[in-house]
Amino acid sequence: MKAISYRRYGGPEILEYGERPEPKVGPDSVLIRVKAAAVNPVDWKAQAGYLEPVLDAVFPVIPGWDVAGVVEQPGPAVTEFRPGDEVIGYVREDFLSRGTCAEYVAAPIRTLARKPRNLSFTQAAGIPLAGLTAYQCLVRALRVGEGDTVLVHAAAGGVGSMAVQLARHMGARVIGTAGERNHEYLRALGAEPTVYGDGLADRVRALAPNGVDAVLDLVGGDALAVSSELLAPEGRLASIADPAVLGLGGRYVFVRPDPDDLQDLTDLAERGALGVEVSAVFPLQKTADAQRLSMEGHVRGKIAITVD
Incomplete structure (x- = not known):
């Protein structure tokens, strides 16, 4: 072959x-x-x-x-x-x-x-990989539910775009970081976009003055450090990019194959909830x-x- x-x-x-x-x-x-x-x-x-x-x-x-x-x-x-x-x-x-x-x-x-x-x-x-990563982070590590406010870093990428759609399907409000050229794309997915980089904490606080209920970090480094400051009381933090999340009381997620989770993603795609x-x-x-x-x-x- x-x-x-x-x-x-x-x-x-x-x-x-x-x-x-x-x-x-x-x-x-x-x-x-x-x-x-x-x-x-x-x-x-x-x-x-x-x-x-x-x-x-x-x-x-x-x-x-x-x-x-x-x-x-x-x-x-x-x-x-x-x-x-x-x-x-x-x-x-x-x-x-x-x-x-x-x-x-x-x-x-x-x-x-x-x-x-x-x-x-x-x-x-x-x-498969991007969808399972987003799904397992949101469902198991972050326990996202109706009415939560979720911050997704790198929201226009493969995992990020899946996470935005899945979190919205779960009934959450989503704030997503991305470059300005991808802001309209994020709006189309149902997220409220904001620029990453210097001043991110202030921009997110302007959108969510009481803090966010969950953060999905797909970047690591400075983005992860800022994320811990933006959590509401009892807020949850997960990262796939930086094991330092463990020292901040969050979860480090390494995606695993799961046929049931994958079938859930297929079902969501067929219902129009995941593109x-x-x-x-x-x-x-x-x-x-x-x-x-x-x-x-x-x-x-x-x-x-x-x-x-």
Whole structure:
């Protein structure tokens, strides 16, 4: 099969496009013919070796954890899916090796759910990692509910845009930080936009004088430090970007595959409560260019990889 792979840690320049063996299908996995994948910052961070303390790399590594595609072959123990089923998945295992930037991927069923019928494969591939991250942060770490005021940092990005939509669906008021060029986009999602950077605390206090009930930090550093000052009494704080949140009494979240959560996201997408903004699409052989765009750090929504 055709795939993108790398044989050592490094940047986009180490990616190779060529033939790799088709993956074997374990008892609790299915073979998926990949229609689309998505690029996330964690892809190039893992590729650079940043996750080496927690994830071994079995070289050569095929990058990518997000997938949308069609089931080709269920494993012998699988009863949940049949050939021809359209699925999405957050195909993360406890090591780096068998990713989704390929014509085929063998995915454990614990990583999969049915693809939303109303989304294209390109759109659907943007849901799993970003959607699960936002969902698990809002539901479990922050316990967002009706009437809460939620501050989302980097609200126009992949995770941020999902978080805005999900929090609004939960009945929360959302304040989102983003560059001015993305403010109309955030308004369309239902958020009240504000510029990040110097003076952020004053701008948020002007919008929420009594503080915010929950903060979802997707940036870390100064944004996280400011966030702790903006919480209302009993306010909750979570970060996916900076473990220093633990010292501030908040939660550090590392997203995990969960088929029930993923199915909830599919259901929300089909009900029109969750959409996917795809800002750029690259063919599989141009995955390095997709990573370079992601590394610029100003992407609205998601970057997709299509597999022909």
